Amino acid sequence: MAKSSRKANSGAFSRRKLLQGASAGIAASLLTPSGSSWSQSAQSERGSASAQRLAAITPESLPKAWSREEIQRRWRAVRQKMKEAELDCLLVCQHHPGEMISERQDGDADIEYLTGISLPYKWVVLPIEGKVTAISTNQVKGAREEKLSQDRGIDVRIVDGPWSASIIDAMREASVAQGRIGVTDLADASRQAEGEVTYTTYDRVLKAFPQAKFQPASYLIDGVAALHSPEEIGVLEKTTQVGELGLQAMFEAARPGVVQRVVWLAMFNAMVNASGERPFSVSVRADGPGNSALNRPLEEVIRAGQVLSQECSGCVLGYGSQVNHSVVVGSPVPADWDAAAKDSLDTFEEMLAAIAPGKMVKEICAAYDRRLVARGEKPGALVIHSGGLGTLPRGGSAGAVGQIVLQAGMVFDVKPAFRLKTGGTAQFGDSVVVTENGARRLGRREMKVVKLS
Missing domain, CATH: 3.40.350.10 (Creatinase/prolidase N-terminal domain)
Known part of the structure; x- marks a missing residue:
């Protein structure tokens, strides 16, 4: 994919370098591995090949400007x-x-x-x-x-x-x-x-x-x-992977007794150190929708057994693309967590498989609507969130968004969410690009349940 070969002016401090430098010390301390904060499942995720590839993302490895x-x-x-x-x-x-x-x-x-x-x-x-x-x-x-x-x-x-x-x-x-x-x-x-x-x-x-x-x-x-060029798709792919570094930092920092602010800072700094730019979105909440935190650090203490959900989006050249990965922190696990997490993961895979040029958004949302109805909920909930500069469509099968016809080059986050009795949500999502033959994920992590102790 096309990328800019332009280099930053070495005689001046870029906004990216200033942000990276300001956060380096905090990030180093917050993201140091802690043996007590991870279960075996999360430890394996951290050491996976995809995690090692993500760790290689630095401001120097990213394009410095649009061509x-x-x-x-x-x-x-x-x-x-x-x-x-x-x-x-x-x-x-x-x-x-x-x-x-x-x-x-x-x-x-x-x-x-x-x-x-x-x-x-x-x-x-x-x-x-x-x-x-x-x-x-x-x-x-x-x-x-x-x-x-x-x-x-x-x-x-x-x-x-x-x-x-x-x-x-x-x-x-x-x-x-x-x-x-x-x-x-x-x-x-x-x-x-x-x-x-x-x-x-x-x-x-x-x-x-x-x-x-x-x-x-x-x-x-x-x-x-709404229709992205190969150069833009390449940047959105990097942006998605920066967001996944934010998720990794969340896995590292989240545990019972930790204040949400500490987790928020870990995510924020991990993404700044990867891209040198302010994250597009860092909104994380225990036992509530991720976006209910309104992108703010909060003084809420995470309790054992709570489900942490988020809207996490890195930023590269000003473009954002969202990722979502709910996780239970400690135990006891909510009684309805396993079923809700399975529904979200299965729905994501079914929606990904259904995406193709020429289809309407409401068609690819069918798997989500079916499960919502089976749970006694109203169909048409928001499940599509476009990537880019934040002005493109978001929604579900209902209304004008449901009538949008997919075209190759569109990029959006697919993020099915299911409510838990605790008030939390099970939500797993990743940004995808519509291709000539279907769709391709832009993220690299494995879409699976991660357990934190």
């Missing part, structure tokens, strides 16, 4: 959609996909997709042809990413005043004063039904171009970003 060719591929794909929609220009603002959950902390998913840069660009102006303009404050000035953007053909503009003034200037230079203008995150954006474009900025742009026609256009980027 110029990849970024320009994205522009061509978005521009093709603009042509089909008869748009002359696309105004792209920051898109926060998780207001209530602390994920995508950089908060610029759509802009990051078009620039490949995680530093804070506020707006991108993308005309149907001609130069692409990215607008930011002086936070990006002089950074490695500024030159990288310029090398990709992006006109970087540093704002010292209203955003609208720079947007208006870029639009005038693109000669779209009487054109049809699409605006992302204006309305009906992913996880932002009412959009995030500020009234004042939008009002000033509208008044500057009274003869132009403006319309919401968030769907343009979502449709393109």
Whole structure:
């Protein structure tokens, strides 16, 4: 798979190196093997060939940037959609996909997709042809990413005043004063039904171009970003494996009497030391859904017999892909754990086998819905969670997500979960890519029950 050969500027500290260095000491102490915290099953998992391969992941082994060719591929794909929609220009603002959950902390998913840069660009102006303009404050000035953007053909503009003034200037230079203008995150954006474009900025742009026609256009980027290139799939595969290192750290640190915060830090630091980037998501909870921790360290003490579930996603070049691996910490094991864990693992394998281009999401969710109904629960629960920048579909067989037709290049986490009487969940999941002939897992660990003592 294609990977960027670009090298980081050796004369400056990258965000990746700073994060890695800051966490190295803590991670070294938290991830030191402890004979008392693992049962024989977990010890075997740690020493497995897959675990040894994962241990070889370091920031130096990962791509340092998206290639110029990849970024320009994205522009061509978005521009093709603009042509089909008869748009002359696309105004792209920051898109926060998780207001209530602390994920995508950089908060610029759509802009990051078009620039490949995680530093804070506020707006991108993308005309149907001609130069692409990215607008930011002086936070990006002089950074490695500024030159990288310029090398990709992006006109970087540093704002010292209203955003609208720079947007208006870029639009005038693109000669779209009487054109049809699409605006992302204006309305009906992913996880932002009412959009995030500020009234004042939008009002000033509208008044500057009274003869132009403006319309919401968030769907343009979502449709393109859902289909990943070989370069993106290669990065998502690495991201998945970084997430698996987070799971390994959880297996190491979790035991009765340990505070959740300690486990959270172990997972966070293991992933930072692997990729040099902040994890996309670290949310872990005992006797509750993993996402109920809202990506936060908690002062909850793990008790013997509790089930630890999580949403764990590493980050490489800003892309996340989730993994899930519930585990019982100590004993006694909940009476319904074995059956629920088997249901989750069996459902995962059945869903993986069912994935193929041309099928609807609701078709591959049939195995999950069947087991939910057999347990007296409502079908249609969330079981698909797309990878990437956090703005792509998530859901199950119900609603619009169930109607999505799978295409080769889509990447998502398959994560069937079944409730326990204790309030916990049995959930085993991994990110998969849709191929021309079916699907392939991006993770390397064995999907099995791991026992912690």
